[in-house]
Amino acid sequence: MAGATKPLGSPAKSAAQTRIIDAAVDLFSEHGIGGTSLQMIADALGVTKAAVYHQYNTKDEIILAVAEIVLARLEAAVVAAEAERSSVRGREVLIAGMIDVAVERRRIAGVLQRDPVMLRFLDNHEPFRRVMTRLNRVLMGGVSTPRARVQVAMITGIIGGAVIHPLVFDLDDESLRSHLLKQVKTLLRAR
Amino acid sequence: MAGATKPLGSPAKSAAQTRIIDAAVDLFSEHGIGGTSLQMIADALGVTKAAVYHQYNTKDEIILAVAEIVLARLEAAVVAAEAERSSVRGREVLIAGMIDVAVERRRIAGVLQRDPVMLRFLDNHEPFRRVMTRLNRVLMGGVSTPRARVQVAMITGIIGGAVIHPLVFDLDDESLRSHLLKQVKTLLRAR
DNA sequence: GTCTATAAATCGATAGAC
DNA sequence: GTCTATCGATTTATAGAC
Numbered sequence: 001m002a003g004a005t006k007p008l009g010s011p012a013k014s015a016a017q018t019r020i021i022d023a024a025v026d027l028f029s030e031h032g033i034g035g036t037s038l039q040m041i042a043d044a045l046g047v048t049k050a051a052v053y054h055q056y057n058t059k060d061e062i063i064l065a066v067a068e069i070v071l072a073r074l075e076a077a078v079v080a081a082e083a084e085r086s087s088v089r090g091r092e093v094l095i096a097g098m099i100d101v102a103v104e105r106r107r108i109a110g111v112l113q114r115d116p117v118m119l120r121f122l123d124n125h126e127p128f129r130r131v132m133t134r135l136n137r138v139l140m141g142g143v144s145t146p147r148a149r150v151q152v153a154m155i156t157g158i159i160g161g162a163v164i165h166p167l168v169f170d171l172d173d174e175s176l177r178s179h180l181l182k183q184v185k186t187l188l189r190a191r
Numbered sequence: 192m193a194g195a196t197k198p199l200g201s202p203a204k205s206a207a208q209t210r211i212i213d214a215a216v217d218l219f220s221e222h223g224i225g226g227t228s229l230q231m232i233a234d235a236l237g238v239t240k241a242a243v244y245h246q247y248n249t250k251d252e253i254i255l256a257v258a259e260i261v262l263a264r265l266e267a268a269v270v271a272a273e274a275e276r277s278s279v280r281g282r283e284v285l286i287a288g289m290i291d292v293a294v295e296r297r298r299i300a301g302v303l304q305r306d307p308v309m310l311r312f313l314d315n316h317e318p319f320r321r322v323m324t325r326l327n328r329v330l331m332g333g334v335s336t337p338r339a340r341v342q343v344a345m346i347t348g349i350i351g352g353a354v355i356h357p358l359v360f361d362l363d364d365e366s367l368r369s370h371l372l373k374q375v376k377t378l379l380r381a382r
Numbered sequence: 383g384t385c386t387a388t389a390a391a392t393c394g395a396t397a398g399a400c
Numbered sequence: 401g402t403c404t405a406t407c408g409a410t411t412t413a414t415a416g417a418c
Contacts, residue, residue: 016401032307034225037393051402053395113352114305116223136358146362150370153356154349161304161348167327167340179341186381187374207383228411242384244413385418393410400403 008127010072017055017065019045024062029107029164033063033117063121067128070108073101075131081138094138095184098159103177106163113160155184199318201263208246208256210236215253220298220355224254224308254312258319261299264292266322272329285329286375289350294368297354304351346375 013021023044027036038059042049056062077097084090102109112118122128139152159180162168168176204212214235218227229250233240247253268288275281293300303309313319330343350371353359359367 028307030307031311032223032225034223035308038395039392047401048403049394050396050404054401057395059394115307116219116221116305117226120222146359146366147370149358149362150353150367151374153353153359154371154374156356157349157352158345159348161352162341162344165344165347168337168344171337171340175337176341179338180345183342183345183378183381187378190374190377229413230411238383239385240413241386241415245383248413250412383418385416387415387417389412389414391411391413394408396407397405398403399405400401 008068008072008075008131010068013065014055020052020055020062021065021069025066025108025111028066028111028115028118033111033115060121063118064125066108067112067118067122067125070101070105070112071128071131074098074135077101078131078134078138082134087138087141090138091141091188092185094135095155095188096181098135099177099180099184102159102163103173103180109160110164113156114164151187154187158184199259199263199266199322201259204256205246211243211246211253212256212260216257216299216302219257219302219306219309224302224306251312254309255316257299258303258309258313258316261292261296261303262319262322265289265326268292269322269325269329273325278329278332281329282332282379283376285326286346286379287372289326290368290371290375293350293354294364294371300351301355304347305355342378345378349375 020041023041024036027040027044031040038049038052041062042052045052056065074097077094077100080097081090081094084093112122122132136152139155140148162180163176171179211232214232215227218231218235222231229240229243232253233243236243247256265288268285268291271288272281272285275284303313313323327343330346331339353371354367362370
C-alpha cells in the first residue's frame with residue numbers, strides 16, 4: 001500500500017508501568033507536566049524515584065507513553081476516515097472518533113491538547129506531527145479559506161476544551177458524547 | 192448598588208513592571224508557567240533575577256499580574272452583560288466581549304484558559320472565581336440542562352482553544368473575531 | 383534599580399546493594 | 401523491582417553593596 005506508515009505503537013505495558021502511567025496522568029492533569037516531578041509520581045505510588053526510573057529512564061518516556069494512549073486511537077480514527085469514499089463522510093467519521101476518545105479519556109485528552117509542555121513535546125515528535133497533518137487535512141475537507149480554518153480550529157478547541165470544563169464534569173460519557181456530536185454537526189451543517 | 196463588588200484592579204504598572212509582564216507572557220505561552228523560571232524571565236530582559244524580585248516578590252505575583260490583564264476586561268464584559276434587560280441580549284454582549292479579549296490578547300488568553308498552573312491559581316483566587324460564576328450564569332441564561340451545560344462548555348472551549356490554533360495563527364484580529372462570532376452565533380441559534 | 387553572592391530546597395538522573 | 405545514597409544542575413528567594 002503506497003504511503004502506508006507503521007501504526008503508532010502502544011507497546012504492551014507491565015503492571016508496574018501501567019500504574020506509573022495512571023498516576024502520571026492524574027498528576028499531569030492536575031499540576032501540569034512541568035509542575036509534576038518524578039518524586040511526586042513516586043510518592044503517589046508509595047515507592048521511590050529509583051523504582052520509577054527502573055521502568056522509564058527519562059521523564060520524556062513517561063510523557064510519550066501518556067501521549068501514545070490517545071494518539072494511537074486518534075490515528076486509527078484518521079485511517080478509518082481516509083478510507084471513506086466521500087470526504088464529507090470521512091470528516092464525520094473522524095469527528096466521531098475524536099469525540100469518542102476525548103470523552104472516554106477526558107483527563108489525557110485535556111493534557112494532550114492543553115499542556116504547553118505536551119504541545120512542545122508533540123511538535124518535536126515527527127510521527128505525531130504526521131498524524132496531526134493528516135487529521136487537519138481530513139477536517140479541512142479540501143477547503144482552506146479563513147472560514148474553514150476557523151471552523152476546524154473551533155472543532156479542535158471544542159473537543160479539547162469542552163470535555164474538561166467543570167460544567168460537564170459530572171456528565172456521563174454517553175450523554176457528553178451525544179450532545180457534543182450533535183452540536184458539532186450543527187456547526188458543520190452551517191458551512 | 193446591592194451586591195456591587197470592587198472591580199478587579201489593574202494597578203498602574205511601572206515601565207520595569209510592564210517589561211517583566213510582557214516577557215513573562217511570551218515565556219508562559221511558549222514553555223508553560225511551570226516551565227518558566229524567574230531566571231528565564233531575567234535572561235529575556237538582560238537583567239538578573241534579583242532585579243526581577245525587586246519588582247515582584249514572588250512568582251505568584253507575576254502570574255497574578257498576567258491574569259489581571261485579561262480578567263479585568265472579562266469582568267467588564269460580564270458587568271455590561273448583566274446590565275442588559277434581556278438575558279438573550281446579555282449573553283450576546285458577553286460572548287462578543289469574550290471573543291474580543293481572547294482575540295486581541297491571544298497569547299494571554301491561551302495561558303489563562305489552558306495552563307494547568309494558571310487554572311489551579313485561579314481556582315484558589317476568590318475574586319476570579321466570583322467573576323467566573325457570574326460569567327457562567329449569564330452564559331447559561333437560567334437554563335441548567337445537560338444540553339445547556341455542554342453548550343456553555345463548548346463556547347468556552349472554542350474561545351480559548353480556537354484563538355491559539357496553528358491554523359488561525361496568521362489570521363488578523365478582525366477576520367478571526369468576525370468568523371468566530373458568526374459561528375458561535377450559529378451554535379446558539381440551534382438551541 | 384541593578385548588581386554579586388549565597389542559602390536552602392528540589393530537580394532529573396545514576397550507582398550499586400539487596 | 402525496590403531500595404539508599406548521591407551527583408550536579410537548577411529552583412525560589414534573600415542579604416547587602418553600589
